[in-house]
Amino acid sequence: MANQPKRREYDLDIPTEVEPGVYADFASIWHTSDSFVLDFAVVKRPPRSSVDDEGNRVTKVPTRVVTRVRIPPSQVFEIMKGLEKQLSMWERTYGKRQRPPEGT
Numbered sequence: 001m002a003n004q005p006k007r008r009e010y011d012l013d014i015p016t017e018v019e020p021g022v023y024a025d026f027a028s029i030w031h032t033s034d035s036f037v038l039d040f041a042v043v044k045r046p047p048r049s050s051v052d053d054e055g056n057r058v059t060k061v062p063t064r065v066v067t068r069v070r071i072p073p074s075q076v077f078e079i080m081k082g083l084e085k086q087l088s089m090w091e092r093t094y095g096k097r098q099r100p101p102e103g104t
Contacts, residue, residue: 022066036076038069 024040031037041063050060071079091097 024066026061026063031073035070035072038071039065040067040069041065 022040023042025043026041028039028041029036030039044062044064047059047061050058052058
């Protein structure tokens with residue numbers, strides 16, 4: 001028991017075709033009973049005003065999903081911690097950025 005390693009390090013092997021990554025300027029996050037789903041998308045065209053079936057004005061933003069990632073619930077907190085850590089390091093390097101208003 002005392003000889004077991006205290007931390008785990010992953011040696012990532014990134015396939016050549018995945019290495020460049022894909023650009024996404026929008027993410028939709030939803031869940032099922034056994035996974036969280038992250039749909040990363042790009043905006044295809046400028047938003048346009050519309051009216052829904054109840055007569056309410058809405059802004060339609062045409063997007064295209066570029067990749068979908070499914071993760072088990074056990075990984076959600078680890079991803080959140082990793083994002084928080086990376087955001088803090090990014091802000092120390094580049095400065096804090098103003099958050100856009102909600103709903104935009």
